[in-house]
Amino acid sequence: MGRAVRDARLDKRDARLKLSPRKEPYWRLIGEGAHLGYYRGKRGGRWVARHRLPGGGSGYSKTTLGEADDVCDADGANVLSFRQADAAARAWFDKVVRGDARPAGQPYTVGDALDDYMTHFTGKSVTATRSRVDAIIRPALGGLEIDKLTAKQIGEWHKERAASPAKLRTGKFAKEQNTRVAADEDAKRRRQSTANRDLTVLKAALNRAFREGVVRSDEAWRKVKPFKAADAAKARYLTDDEARRLVNAMDAGFRPMAQAAMLTGARYGSLAKAKVRDFDPQSNTLTLPDTKGGRTQIVYLEDEGAALFAQAAAGKRADALLFIHSSGRRWGPSEQARYLDAACTAGKVERCTFHDLRRTYGARLARAGVPMAVIAEALGHADERMTRKHYAHLAPSYVSSTIRQHAAGMGIVARTNVVALR
Incomplete structure (x- = not known):
């Protein structure tokens, strides 16, 4: 389609910034029916292209090539200089001619x-x-x-x-x-x-x-907004008594997965993929390389957790899964729900999800006074915001201690011999 064009309005960043924002791009003819355009909006500029095949009527095929290097330096991928946009436009024009691009005039649904x-x-x-x-x-x-x-x-x-x-x-x-x-x-x-x-x-x-x-x-x-407060913090944490009843009522094949969740705070998907080599019995740590956040997470195990993983790893090869279905296969997506529902019914525990087991781990740490930053690290949170949303109210604090010390003792409730069962 010929060599690269020049345009005094579009070549240079300073010249483009002097152009007035408008709905229609500033077009530069490159070849027959082929234009490179610069769209100047209020929030910045971007490169666009349009092409009309000979005899194709008045309809154009159009595409966006990338952001213009008005503010950021060009990277050749998402932010393009004029020369890079010209090359990208020519490559797209070739696709249109070959029939690989979207036909002009066809509704985009x-x-x-x-x-x-x-x-x-x-x-x-x-x-x-x-x-x-x-x-x-x-x-x-x-x-x-x-x-x-x-x-x-x-x-x-x-x-x-x-x-x-x-x-x-x-x-x-x-x-x-x-x-x-x-x-x-x-x-x-x-x-x-x-x-x-x-x-x-x-x-x-x-x-x-x-x-x-x-x-x-x-x-x-x-204009369409999401429902407000739909993702409010959920306060479902198992007590130690509920956890024991749930484990006792759990199907034996799934029980180790539930125990691991409550002792590590790991997600179902991470535990289903965990392998023997991820557990280090020397340091009592578990490495989860493929977490929801996309980064490797180190889980520090206390004695009970280390014992569970040592049992799960015993006699297995390094590349074997730590937890498997009773049939010998890997646990599948969302397969945990039916086992939890059955265990909750049998153990007379209020219905809970696998994620509630993870929250139980975080709640136990918070009640023990573990700093939010440490809990965030233990649960693999990107920062403390999510941790505080779910667990800050459980942690011992100066405010709660002060209120309980100075606002108690009105004498309006009679003492009884009711005690909590353990």
Whole structure:
């Protein structure tokens, strides 16, 4: 398509910054039907391109190439100089000619945005995100054109998701999906929290489409807000008595997993993948290399925890899993729920989740006066904010000690011989 072009308005950063922000990009002709554009917005500039095949009518295929190096230096990937944008545009023009790019004039739907989002998805929870996209978002909104999408449509879908009953895990070949109706306030909050996560994935896909320049405005979904207080801190921690009853009532094959969670605070997925070589009996530590935060976590084991892992590792090869299903296979996703529900019923313990076992570990540390920074490190939190949200109220503090010392003793409650059972 010829050699690189020059444009006094776009070549230099200083010249571009003098351009007035406007809705239509500043276009520079590169070849027949091919333009490199610079979009000057209020929040900065970005490089775009458009192409029209000969005889293709008035419709253009368009794409966003990347951010302009107006503020940050170019890195050749996300932030581009004029020369780099010119090269990227030419590469994209070649794709259009070969038929690899999107045809001009074809409506861009929510489904298309979801496809593009998953194609470039780099998060850790690929399987869960794809399931959410295909089972929840696409059936309801996938066929809608993004440019015609309204805040009302998204808002109504968001509310319907929160009002829908939660699905329960059923057998692999079950004909019907069991559901649980949100009967109390906590259940309703959980459904709102789930709806918020659905909305987050939808917005991420739509925002990517907006950044790529295939959508004119993000106003429709920007107006839809998540439910407030849906992710409030959950106060479900097992007492030592509940923990013992739960373990005693647990299926023998799953029991070591539950014990490990309460003695380490590790997540179900991390324990399911833990191998013998991750346990060091010399230092009484467990290394979890693939945690939710994407970083390696070191778990420091006390005597009971070290004994549990020593038993789990006994007689196994270094690359063997520490905890396996009774059939000899690895524990699968969400498989823990049915074992916990059965144990709670048999042990007469209020229903809890595997994550509650993790919280129990954090709560025991907090009640013992362990600093929040140490608990955050033990649980693998990125910082102390999440730790304080869940455990700060359990820790001994100057405020609680002062109040109990100076605001006690009104003499309005008669003493009885009722004592707590242990």
